[in-house]
Amino acid sequence: MADIATIAFTGLGLCFFIAGTIGLLRFPDVFTRLHALTKADNLGLGFITLGMLFQVEGWREMALLVLIWALTLLAAGTVSQLIARAALKDRSG
Amino acid sequence: MTWAFDAALCALILGVAFATVLGRGVFRSIVFFIVYGLLMAVAWVRLDAVDVALAEAAIGAGLTGVLFLTAFGRLARNVSDDAAPGRFHLPAALACGGLTGALAWAWFAMPAPVRREWELPPAGVENPVTAVLLNFRAWDTLLESIVLLAALIGLWMMARDGDWGNRLGLPQHVRPGGVMAGFGRLLPPVGFLVGVYLVYVGADQPGGAFQGGTVLAAVGLVAAMAGLVRPPRIAAHRWRVALVAGPSVFLVAGLAGAVLGAGFLTLPEPVAGTAIFVIEVGLAISIAVTLVFLVLGPPEGERRE
Amino acid sequence: MSALTLYALTGSAAIGIGFYGLIAARHLLRRIVAFNLIGSGLFLFFGATGARGGAADPVPQALIITGIVVALSASALAVGLLVAHARVAGRVVLPEEEDGG
Numbered sequence: 001m002a003d004i005a006t007i008a009f010t011g012l013g014l015c016f017f018i019a020g021t022i023g024l025l026r027f028p029d030v031f032t033r034l035h036a037l038t039k040a041d042n043l044g045l046g047f048i049t050l051g052m053l054f055q056v057e058g059w060r061e062m063a064l065l066v067l068i069w070a071l072t073l074l075a076a077g078t079v080s081q082l083i084a085r086a087a088l089k090d091r092s093g
Numbered sequence: 094m095t096w097a098f099d100a101a102l103c104a105l106i107l108g109v110a111f112a113t114v115l116g117r118g119v120f121r122s123i124v125f126f127i128v129y130g131l132l133m134a135v136a137w138v139r140l141d142a143v144d145v146a147l148a149e150a151a152i153g154a155g156l157t158g159v160l161f162l163t164a165f166g167r168l169a170r171n172v173s174d175d176a177a178p179g180r181f182h183l184p185a186a187l188a189c190g191g192l193t194g195a196l197a198w199a200w201f202a203m204p205a206p207v208r209r210e211w212e213l214p215p216a217g218v219e220n221p222v223t224a225v226l227l228n229f230r231a232w233d234t235l236l237e238s239i240v241l242l243a244a245l246i247g248l249w250m251m252a253r254d255g256d257w258g259n260r261l262g263l264p265q266h267v268r269p270g271g272v273m274a275g276f277g278r279l280l281p282p283v284g285f286l287v288g289v290y291l292v293y294v295g296a297d298q299p300g301g302a303f304q305g306g307t308v309l310a311a312v313g314l315v316a317a318m319a320g321l322v323r324p325p326r327i328a329a330h331r332w333r334v335a336l337v338a339g340p341s342v343f344l345v346a347g348l349a350g351a352v353l354g355a356g357f358l359t360l361p362e363p364v365a366g367t368a369i370f371v372i373e374v375g376l377a378i379s380i381a382v383t384l385v386f387l388v389l390g391p392p393e394g395e396r397r398e
Numbered sequence: 399m400s401a402l403t404l405y406a407l408t409g410s411a412a413i414g415i416g417f418y419g420l421i422a423a424r425h426l427l428r429r430i431v432a433f434n435l436i437g438s439g440l441f442l443f444f445g446a447t448g449a450r451g452g453a454a455d456p457v458p459q460a461l462i463i464t465g466i467v468v469a470l471s472a473s474a475l476a477v478g479l480l481v482a483h484a485r486v487a488g489r490v491v492l493p494e495e496e497d498g499g
Contacts, residue, residue: 074279081272099401103408110412110435114419119427126431133438136405140445141454148463149438152470157434160470164427164477168484182422189421193414196443200406206450213456221456222463230460237464244471248478303467380467387474390481 002054009054013047016040030087038080042073099139106132123161130154143299144222147291151307152384159314160388167263167390217365219297226301227369231358235347238340238376241383245336249327252391260324262389267320277319284312292377296366302373306380313385324389332382339379343372406446412439424491426483430476437469 023036113125137146216224292305347358419432448458
């Protein structure tokens with residue numbers, strides 16, 4: 001039962017990652033690519049983390065997995081903002 | 094089933110390695126190198142070496158990637174042109190192919206391994222890698238901490254005489270209320286906790302002074318890059334004490350072992366656990382400070398133009 | 399072909415690729431990156447030999463951790479030399495390599 005849930009959520013997360021990667025490869029410029037990448041990849045990672053939660057026992061391990069996802073979210077959000085601002089400055093400067 | 098995972102991982106690693114070497118542009122090469130480091134970390138977990146995976150992810154991919162990216166930014170200041178991509182070098186490719194073939198032949202020609210039945214003698218800590226690093230092969234680790242210091246001194250020698258009094262690295266220009274400043278406030282507390290935990294737990298589970306020290310160094314670098322902490326000057330004495338704290342503690346512990354009659358760098362069994370912990374704390378502090386200074390670089394002034 | 403052989407062969411290939419990058423690249427920073435590639439591949443090969451005995455052997459792992467740290471310090475020193483060279487010479491390629499040498 002737990003394995004089925006893991007496979008389902010991880011598969012969903014993989015779909016999001018594939019969508020984000022297609023956006024990365026096909027979109028024309030930096031901003032659209034950043035948009036696709038951030039939204040899809042963070043959600044994809046969230047689903048994969050959700051799938052992993054069914055495989056671990058104990059609240060401590062679950063909390064650690066969620067912490068990993070939160071930290072990745074923080075880093076990805078910051079980095080995409082910085083890249084977007086740099087690209088904006090490049091374009092106008 | 095797991096063989097397929099290993100095969101896919103190795104194919105990815107090789108593909109990214111090719112992209113690193115053959116890709117157009119230096120920036121692309123650096124980014125692919127970081128990805129390569131992270132894939133290597135996964136490979137280390139598959140090889141049942143979690144401590145090495147932590148070290149590769151933190152140092153090999155993380156800090157080395159930051160080092161290269163800041164170097165790239167620094168070079169873009171000085172050099173106005175980007176070197177044209179080199180043409181394909183057939184003799185070198187053939188020679189490197191031959192090298193790979195020789196190594197592959199060496200792998201298959203090695204004598205069959207002896208299945209080990211013995212276990213490590215009691216070392217005061219449960220994690221075998223920490224036991225080897227800080228107890229049985231402590232000499233290597235002591236010299237390694239001194240090598241780190243020597244590399245830093247070599248790096249500081251690159252500074253110009255006029256810049257010697259400045260703060261380390263390039264001055265950062267960060268918007269006071271911006272995203273980077275916010276990140277620099279959010280991440281360091283969590284990162285500090287993770288780093289200290291890695292050092293503390295390295296005695297019994299995967300972790301240790303190097304991995305924890307690197308996380309602490311990353312925290313310091315984020316704080317410096319966010320403009321919240323200004324890098325120190327070279328002449329600051331407190332930081333020099335922090336730099337040599339690790340090797341000094343290690344040396345003192347080794348000499349204490351000699352004085353107590355057990356031999357240089359031999360930890361007597363009853364105090365081995367405590368001694369290893371004390372050495373790890375000192376090493377972690379030194380490693381963190383040394384790595385921050387290594388990545389920040391020698392002091393440089395403002396742009397001359 | 400066991401999984402360990404796969405990793406050893408990947409390590410060997412990474413060493414070969416890294417050496418090619420070291421020889422063929424013109425930009426000096428790419429050479430430093432290739433040097434790190436060689437180091438990582440070497441560690442993987444070494445780690446694969448260490449994992450052959452059934453249980454994980456801690457001595458190669460400890461040596462590899464030492465190697466990773468030393469490789470970083472060597473890279474930092476190399477990058478410092480490169481930045482100083484670029485500051486003085488204004489170019490990021492060695493003099494004998496410029497202009498299609």
